[in-house]
Amino acid sequence: MTGIYFIYSGNMKVHKHWGQDKELIIRFAGAGDIVGHRGIGADLVYPVSATALEPVTVCYFDLEFFQNTLQVNTNILYELMMFYANELQESERRMRNLAHMSVKGVSPPRCSTSKKFGSENGFIKFPLSRQDIASYTGTTYETAWRMLQELAKEGMISLEDKRYAILQHEALRAFILQQESGE
């Protein structure tokens, strides 16, 4: 990486490709988030891509400036350290979930509950393709779609075109916790 990006507005996906058509979405990033930060370290090669999911405005600073900032500003350094710690926790949780949880429990609900996306009349603010949900949950398009349909049939979520809304927050949260605890 040669620099770091701060998102002013819009949503992006940070994803990794391998082969012709295999993709894993590592995370979604929205207004106020940073992307490119994982490229800081001994190995400056950051083998992932970032793509806009809607019109996005980002501010870019080169790495030298960012590193100089960290050297003199302890507040930013502390905040970044906490941010990395949270990211690591989330990454570990996600790795465990991808390996052990059922597809249904992994992420379609998470995608919708994520505060990142914001909501509009209960629906996430922008259309999220089923393929993106599949790539985020580490499953196929067909499986992701079937799980979303099941959740909709159970009345937990609502599907409208490519928009999703949570209808039963508590029930869904309980379901996710149950899945995470392996009960």
Added chain:
Amino acid sequence: MKLTRKACHTDTCLVCRLCQPAWKPAIDAHKEFRPQKGELLFSKAIP
């Protein structure tokens, strides 16, 4: 850009009066990008 902690009074202030002249060129050098839907911001970035 040469920066030292000794040059900064507050240590935690990014643009205090002493630092500002040193930081300003770098701050002004930031770039703004406006990728559209589906556009790549970066791809397998290699320095």
